[in-house]
Amino acid sequence: MGLAYFISVFIHFMLAAFWIGGMLFLPLVILPGLKQHPDRIRLLYVTGLKFRFYGWMALGGLFITGWTNMYFRGMDISLQFFTNNTYGRWIGVKLLLFVLILGMSAVHDFIFGNKALETFEQGNNDHFKKMARWTGRLNLLLAFVMAFLGLLASRGGVF
């Protein structure tokens, strides 16, 4: 495996760190940090929108570097690749989960997260807040599983 492979995995890894780190930073640091702030909603909106943009960029980058990881590792990517060997099977599962993550992120970012902030002023946003929280948590969990599957793939898996 050449330098290109290591650079590709490095970028993949950094994007995963950025995306997962951002998902943790928002609820653990920003939300409680702004709790008493008079301009809380506007600040949450602005920071949320900024992270939404970079989050989707990171997902796009993860998808691209996922393929370059395989390419530079010299994998012969075909349909059999996803069924005939352990590495390919883990990557197949990763791809399925990735589609789920895209759907969950879209629902969280463009529906519940948005609505929770939009309806905040009216004071009846409990439902949207709850849904935004749960879709966010589920996405974080999926992200951890993705990282673990990547680690299994690169180190030969457990089966």
Ligand code: HEM
């Ligand atoms: C939410 C999205 C993703 C996250 C958080 C993620 C995370 C990771 C992590 C942490 C690793 C471990 C690297 C290592 O320990 O060596 C990895 C490896 C890997 N990922 Fe992803 N990944 C994501 C999406 C994808 C996608 C969409 C693909 C396929 C198109 C992909 C393909 C791979 C491959 C092939 C490896 C193994 C690299 C090797 O052969 O050493 N990943 N991923």
